Amino acid sequence: MxxxxxxxxxxxxxxxxxxxxxxxxxxxxxxxxxxxxxxxxxxxxxxxxxxxxxxxKENHTPASFTILNFPVDDIDGAVDELERRGVTLERYSGFDQDAKGVVRGGSGDGPAAIAWFTDPAGNVLAVLQES
Known part of the structure; x- marks a missing residue:
């Protein structure tokens, strides 16, 4: 349909x-x-x-899940540029994040590396490298 x-x-x-x-x-x-x-x-x-x-939305509640994923070829370069632009990477318990805040070594169909950040409204976004 x-x-x-x-x-x-x-x-x-x-x-x-x-x-x-x-x-x-x-x-x-x-x-x-x-x-x-x-x-x-x-x-x-x-x-x-x-x-x-x-x-x-007047009574906005931030999404507690990733609303947008941005695939990149070089996650380290993307993370460095995000930080240069004033974006702070999020750290979540239960994930083995490196010093940059990147989770590396995805398994199966998941990304090879991923890092999360939020927009000013608190919605979760991610930058990820697929291979």
Whole structure:
């Protein structure tokens, strides 16, 4: 039924303008606020052309799971650049993270390396290297 549609994802934040600065300026995504008044939302365009809608929510609760994964060829370079841009990597108990905050040596179908960080609204994001 939906096999030919262009589905998209969305998530909430508590401050749309802060989200636009983070996703647009810090992460370098195409980030455009559209709409007016209570109907404003942020449209993120990812490198693949996929779109993600970010909407303000007065009683926003951060997602406790990873909402966006960013595959990279060089996780160490990506982590260094994120930190240079003021992003702090998250550390979670139960994961063997190195000094940079990267979990390495994924098994099975998982990534070879992954590191997590959050947006200003507290939503969890990840950078990962697949091989």
């Amino acid at each position: 939906f096999g030919q549609t262009q589905a998209f994802s969305g998530f909430s934040v508590d401050d749309l303008d802060e989200a636009r600065r983070f996703y647009g300026e810090t992460l370098g995504l195409q980030a455009e606020v559209v709409g007016e008044g209570d109907m404003r939302m942020l449209t993120l365009t990812l490198g693949s052309g996929a779109r993600v809608f970010v909407y303000p």
